[in-house]
Amino acid sequence: MNTDTTPIATIEQRLDAIQTVLQRHGMQPTEFINTFDELAHEHWVPANGAGLIARAWTDPAFKQLLLTDGMAAIREAGLRMPPHHRHFVVLENTADIHNVICCTLCSCTAFTIIGLPPDWYKDLAYRSRVVREARTVLREMGLDLPAQTQIRVWDTTADTRYMVMPQRPSGTEALSVEQLTALISKDALIGVALI
Ligand code: FE
Numbered sequence: 001m002n003t004d005t006t007p008i009a010t011i012e013q014r015l016d017a018i019q020t021v022l023q024r025h026g027m028q029p030t031e032f033i034n035t036f037d038e039l040a041h042e043h044w045v046p047a048n049g050a051g052l053i054a055r056a057w058t059d060p061a062f063k064q065l066l067l068t069d070g071m072a073a074i075r076e077a078g079l080r081m082p083p084h085h086r087h088f089v090v091l092e093n094t095a096d097i098h099n100v101i102c103c104t105l106c107s108c109t110a111f112t113i114i115g116l117p118p119d120w121y122k123d124l125a126y127r128s129r130v131v132r133e134a135r136t137v138l139r140e141m142g143l144d145l146p147a148q149t150q151i152r153v154w155d156t157t158a159d160t161r162y163m164v165m166p167q168r169p170s171g172t173e174a175l176s177v178e179q180l181t182a183l184i185s186k187d188a189l190i191g192v193a194l195i
Contacts, residue, residue, distance in 0.1 A: 046115040048079050049163050050184035052090075054177045057168045066090050067165070074113065081112050086159040088113070091152070091191075098149050099164045100138065100191030102130045103156040110161035114189040121190065131155065141192045164191040 009017070022029045052073060056063035066073040070088030074081060081088060088110055091099035103109070107122040120126050120141075130137045134151045138144075145151065154162045166188045172180060187193035 040116055044112045044115055046184075046186035046189060047181060048112065049110070049114040049186075049189045050181045051177070052077055052079075052113070052163075053165055053184050053189070054180035056090075056165065057180060058177055067092055070163075079113060081110065081161065084159060085110060085112075085161045087161065089154075089160060089162050090165050091154060091162055092165045093167050093191075095167070096148070096150055097152060098145055098191065099152050099154060099162075100130060100134060101154045101156060101162040101164060102127055104128070104131055108156040108158065108161065109190075110163055113161075114163055115186050118186070118190075138192060143193055163189050166195045169195045 019029045052066060055077070056066045062073065062076075065076065067090055070090050071081070073090075074088055091101075093099055101109070102121070103117075104127050106127075107117045109115075109117045109121070111117065126137065131153050134153050135145065138151070156162055166184065168180075169183070172183070175183075183195050185193060185195075188195055
């Protein structure tokens with residue numbers, strides 16, 4: 001709580017102040033924000049990761065590549081990650097093992113592949129609890145896993161980014177890669193939902 005009598009600037013005033021300083025130093029914050037916004041909403045979308053998974057479900061050789069050398073699979077698919085994302089690790093769910101990802105430190109994800117992290121992913125409650133009581137957290141989020149399913153929680157680091165490979169649902173044998181891609185949500189790629 002602020003016990004000082006100095007009035008606190010509003011968020012808008014703080015933004016204006018930061019923009020003014022950046023512009024004074026010859027930087028272009030408005031252009032950056034517009035570019036970033038376009039990247040975030042048009043290019044860094046979960047359909048990228050979903051497409052990788054759908055292709056892996058239908059192409060054993062690509063699945064092998066995706067699970068053993070995620071960066072090579074991304075390159076082959078024409079996708080990109082920032083240079084500081086040095087490792088891309090894909091975690092395969094099975095009948096016995098369910099994977100879920102988090103960033104206990106902040107909000108790291110493979111954001112160019114699975115999209116920007118949801119707000120709840122950045123909350124202290126999720127970050128601190130999923131590593132201690134994953135089963136309970138997942139149940140609260142609507143994913144009630146069988147008691148015999150082993151849950152593995154993966155804590156993202158600055159240079160290692162993860163994506164969960166959900167199990168392919170039965171009855172989807174006739175679907176195309178595009179149709180399969182449409183089934184796969186960002187939540188499933190994080191591991192808090194099934195397909
Ligand atoms: Fe982080």
